[in-house]
Amino acid sequence: MSDKKTDVKDTGEKTGSVWIKNVSLSNRVNEDAIGIALTSVFQFERVFKLISRLVTNIVTAKYSSIMLIEGDILRIKYSNHLPKNVENECGVKVGESISGWAALTGVNVLVKDIEIDTRFAKKNNIRYSSKSFMTVPLLVSGKVMGVLNVNDKINGEVFSESDLNTLKIIARYSAIAIRNATLLEKAKKRSIVEQLDSDYYDKKDKYLPVTLKSLKIGPFNKSELYLRNNANGEHNYVLYWKGGDRLFANDKREEFIRKNINKLYVPKNGRKQYLRFMESNLEKVVGHEETSAKEKLGIARDIAVNIVSDLSTVPDEVCNIERAKQWINSIVGLVRNSGNNYIDMGSVKVDGPYLYGHSINVTMLSLIFAHHIGLNLEKIRELGLGMFLQNIGMKDVDPLIINKPTKLNSDEYTIIKKHSEIGFHMLQETGQVSPESCMLALLHHENLDGSGYPHGLKENDISLNGRISRVIDVYSAITSDRPYANARTSDAACVIMKEKMKGLFDTEVLGDFIDFVKSASAANKSTVVGAQ
Ligand SMILES: [Fe+2]
Structure with a gap:
């Protein structure tokens, strides 16, 4: 010039x-x-x-x-x-x-x-x-x-x-x-997703940049991290952090900052790394006014699948529990910001491996329902986290039993039933989960008439959150494809629960829930989680 x-x-x-x-x-x-x-x-x-x-x-x-x-x-x-x-x-x-x-x-x-x-x-x-x-x-x-x-x-x-x-x-x-x-x-004003995509996700490149701010201790401990050199107008990536190393510590991050390095790179061929990156931006995504609720929920759902996947591998790792809590907090914020509008729950539903999808579906549903019936913020968070982690005890159950396409025999059923207590103790031992949330692992298969497991608790022995979790757990199960049964519609699930499963649920909670499901369905002109 x-x-x-x-x-x-x-x-x-x-x-x-x-x-x-x-x-x-x-x-x-x-x-x-x-x-x-x-x-x-x-x-x-x-x-x-x-x-x-x-x-x-x-x-x-x-x-x-x-x-x-x-x-x-x-x-x-x-x-x-x-x-x-x-x-x-x-x-x-x-x-x-x-x-x-x-x-x-x-x-x-x-x-x-x-x-x-x-x-x-x-x-x-x-x-x-x-x-x-x-x-x-x-x-x-x-x-x-x-x-x-x-x-x-x-x-x-x-x-x-x-x-x-x-x-x-x-x-x-x-x-x-x-x-x-x-x-x-x-x-x-572009969607935050588009912004993140264009800012950080070069479609021509084979690496995904991650800012140092988004590199928390631990999240990338199993990833390979690369440094980028620019020479002769071309990008060269140099392996800096070998996958399998345990920690990405603060002193490393500070060392990069001292050297004016703001970004590191992960290989793009791993969707997991991308979702981890999005997870570290979830708060920003949820608060972004120009991104639609549906889009936000979609991102949140994908991130949740990633967290549940990690939890199923290392369920009691504090880092993963903390990630689950942060995810719950973000979604609670999203639900609260939706005001009196019904969230399109059809866009939330997770398909795929039953247990992954089930944990996320029941959590989303419980957060939205709890907000709808006016539970306070603390109760909503406790309920959501408890629902998210309620099946954590399934980790040690043989997948062949979990995914068995035919009726379980009594031995197999006995093994399955143990997941409640195993999960409860697992969560207690982390020291990171509130007693009320831990209890949901124990309570979510208890029926009001005492016919549930593991302890056959009745009526007021089951907390309100426990009674809510039972209703939502059964509803989500009926409306999802399971190894041994096809998904039923939302209306069919409500009829089954009301007429064919009498005594199992708190009638007030079930009534509120059915009203909520029908209103949400009508408001969104779409079916609720799991319904076709
Ligand atoms: Fe369960």
């Missing part, structure tokens, strides 16, 4: 007085300088200020306003010297008044005296000392996006054809600058 261009660009961005010399050399408007200045700024506020300053200094007009089309209305987005009440007026319909006419026709308007101009003849607005003004459409690709209005030449003269030509140049590049700012604004 030449010195001159650099000078123009810098002064253009600053909208300083030096810049004026560049755009109006020897009393001749420097179109290049205007173009470079206006196309070098990208934020709306700065674009508008620069346009206004150009008009004031080059066209030497006291008043200016930028109006943009929203639907069929022109609205003032920025003005110079206009009173606030004028700026805040509701706008002008496209086609009406002079600004609206210019916006509709795309024709430049130069009026020397509004009171005698045969096109618009009307009384001059007392706000302006001159009866002369200009309105120029803002056009991009032949389409009008708004208009630039200019009133009152500072020296009191009427605006000339030369002024109009100058204003047209300013308007031409102003439209581009406004379009650029609009695109930038849209980019900022």
Whole structure:
């Protein structure tokens, strides 16, 4: 870039007085300088200020306003010297008044005296000392996006054809600058998923970048981590951390930061690593206003599958329990932010290995239902975490028994039933799970009439969360494909539970749950978890 261009660009961005010399050399408007200045700024506020300053200094007009089309209305987005009440007026319909006419026709308007101009003849607005003004459409690709209005030449003269030509140049590049700012604004509002994808996930590359901030102690301890070198315009990846090493410790992270290394890379061929990365961003994803609830739930569901998968491998590892808690907290936030809107639970349902899907389905369902019936935050969290971990004791049960496609024999059933107590003790021993959540591992197969296991508890011996967990556990099971039975519809599950499983459930909880399921189904015009 030449010195001159650099000078123009810098002064253009600053909208300083030096810049004026560049755009109006020897009393001749420097179109290049205007173009470079206006196309070098990208934020709306700065674009508008620069346009206004150009008009004031080059066209030497006291008043200016930028109006943009929203639907069929022109609205003032920025003005110079206009009173606030004028700026805040509701706008002008496209086609009406002079600004609206210019916006509709795309024709430049130069009026020397509004009171005698045969096109618009009307009384001059007392706000302006001159009866002369200009309105120029803002056009991009032949389409009008708004208009630039200019009133009152500072020296009191009427605006000339030369002024109009100058204003047209300013308007031409102003439209581009406004379009650029609009695109930038849209980019900022892109879905967080798209942002993460484009920021961190280069589709052409074989490695997935992870920021050091997202590298917590432990999460990547089984991954290979790579450093990236840039040489001759190409990326080379150097193995830094061999898979199988146990810890990625703080001192390592600090060492990278000292060396100005902000990202490390994992091989992209592992979806797991990607989900771990997304997991470390879940809070950000859930809080992102532009991402739909359905999309958020989809991401949360995928992350949950990954966590459950890790839990099934190392169920009592503190790190994995902590991950489950953080996931629950994020989803509770998401559910609470949904207000009184029913979440489309159909988008939450997890298919695949029954136990993975079941744990996540019952958890999602319990969080949404608990919020719906007004349980307090602590109770919702305890219920959710308990549901998430309730089958953790299945880890040691032979998968051949869990996935047996036919009826279990009595020995196999006895083995299965042990998962409640095994899970309860496993969770207790971590010291990381509250007693109420631990209890759900023990209670989720207890029936109100005492016919459940492992202890055959009855009625008030089973906590409210325990009674909720039983209803949701059975509902989720009936509405999911299991090794020995096909999924039933939501309506069928409600009928079965109400009429064919009498005595097993707290009638009040079951009634509330069925009402909730039916309302959610109707609200979403889709079926609830598991239903077809
Ligand atoms: Fe269970």
